[in-house]
Amino acid sequence: MRTQVGIIGGGPSGLLLSQLLHLNGIETVVLERHSRDYVLGRVRAGVLEHGFADLVREAGVADRMDAEGLVHDGFDIAYNGERHRIDLKGLTGNTVIVYGQTELTKDLYEARDRMGGIVVHGAEDVAPHDVETDTPCLTYRRGGEVHRVDCDFIVGCDGFHGVSRQAIPADRLREYEKVYPMGWFGLLSETPPVSEELIYVNHERGFALCSMRSHTRSRYYVQCGADERIEQWSDDRFWTELVSRLPEDAASTIVTGPSLEKTVAPLRSYVAEPMRHGSLFLAGDAAHIVPPTGAKGLNSAGSDIFYLFQALLDHYRKDDDSGLDHYSERALARIWKAERFSWWMTRLLHHFPAEDDFDRRIQTTELDYLFSSHAAQVSLAENYVGLPY
Template sequence: MIDNEIRCQVAIVGAGPAGLILAHMLHLQGIDTVVVERQSESHVRARIRAGVVEQTTVDLLTEIGLADRLHREALVHDGFYIRFDRTTHHLDFHRHLGRHAFVYGQTELVADLIDARRATARPLYFDADDVSLGEIDTDHPTVEFTHDGSRTRIAADFVAGCDGFHGVCRQVVDPTAIRVMDRSYPFAWLGILARTTPVTDEGMYCAHPDGLSVHSMRGPELTRQYLQVPADTDLADWSDERIWTELRRRSAADDHPELETGEIIERSLAPLRSVVTDPMQQGSLFLLGDAAHIVPPTGAKGLNLAVSDACVLSHALGTWYALADRSALDAYSATALPRIWQAQAFSWNLTTTLHRLGEGEFDWQLRRARLQRWTSSADEERALGEVYLGLPFPTSWQPELVSA
């Protein structure tokens, strides 16, 4: 039984970066949205995700008025470090491109986005149970959910599926109408958040014959660090002492002090995989972010791709409501996918170079050869930096369309 009926132009399922940024861009264009999230607000605000934000993403957030705190608090980086053969190299992308990467935890960005949504006084439902979609192949799709014991139905023109890889939106897409291209890796990242001083002033990848370690900062006395481990690793088998011993061994260098250890306040285990869904739409449903694609954490592209998707769909919806022109909506997948594949290629390049993939010396020497090119060739450095700092979004954000 339906207790409440809501009418809006765009129903957005998922209150992560993709959903909330899309909602804000549509709000600025005068397009009415309702955002529905199955998790609690406290859970969403606390989710730990990537913390590297591309210059392209920061430029967009600045333009739409969502980057004030980011500019005050983010760490501004020129590139990152690579360590191998006990030697540390700095890849300075800024000197080639005049742009930066910004270290700003996704928890902080999501907090900013939730606050911005609240300020618009537009609907944002957390703790939405039993979310379901209907009639997505028509021009009157619906989203139903239960909140505070009442069943609500949203009648919309379009639905934006921003609820992740395991969300309901991805599940309702006709599997015979899409291609799902994927690759799973035989390893995972064991991650820790620790009260320690960062080993370098920017993030660092340590390529070791026995596997990757990653060292990134979250502040002057807080670090996030990772170890490559087998995909079937049991987190319970890794004591604090074992984690620090392995991080120190893989990051050992002749040109820097030994890695500092400290209190581990959080730990996690993340499998690595690559997934691309084509097309990213069906009827009136459009998939964004992890609902449409997954990238390995190497290179930190997931958040930035979600923002790119939101930019493309915002432009397409703005064109529809201002000009009654559906061509940009119909081309949503074709417009978004080339940038997604560029990010996948970048992540694949970093993942296969920095991780241990085989058991033999031949594999390690091939990886060393590629690392030596990255750290000795200005052309290679610039090419990496172009993608790391953020390729242009496929479409520009055009709020003026609403009054066209």
């Protein structure tokens, strides 16, 4: 099989790039190890930056997002029993959209189907070859047979544990990592959200977050130990712990119910440099991970796709490779800002097991400064709604 861009990974990043390129006459093949049902069964992020939402519109898959997504003008930070609103729209002129990653992935799959896009599921043992040449290829095994895809470029959208990053020689790859001593226990329930906007909570018992996926489906989180397991948390234990951390007005009105899904997510910051090696380009979790505190995971992947899409467009339309040549440094410049913001939000809102009295006073002072400073709130808001591409 021959194509122009071979994409490893059939999640939202790979599908979005494939859709954008296809709309502009550039051929792609997407290889995904898992089934479509498996991919669509993963519950992930739900807060979309305004720039990412615009990219979804450019890809022609925004009808349901614009009709069903929840536009949020701000969010609350609860501290010492009081809620402090961060007015995103008033501070920046921009908003965010709450729309589940699963729903976005479904929209992208349906668009790929309508356009006859090639998405191969059950592609096992995917391997990139000859990435240091102008004639790379991909091989994969399916149905007992080995298949080959010749292409001009390979894009790795296959996540942290994928094969793409491993194709970069170890002596050319530099990795930065910070592992946090806590996790998030998350619960999804068919219950109305406790608030119209998100509530981030800094409490002496630990962080909590009240989020949602729709007007009738809620997503809640509490800080837990990094090594805790789902089996340790009954629904009753979760609801009791969550309510204990909420301000009184939210605690008294929250609607509880059976869990639809429970997860434990470790918190980690990670960046791999460079994001290009020859004809191979990395995007999304294949190159970087953020703690979920600032809602930057999917959005950071979106910025990678924006830069890569524009660069490939210039290559094929204008014979201009400057975008490809500078992709890694352009993408990383924005990624490190997202890493900084996610690290800062994590430090601001969580309790760290090893923190001392000085650390706690610094955190208290940081919160007091944020709530009293217009400039500090502008800084938070502009990062939350998304820095420009």
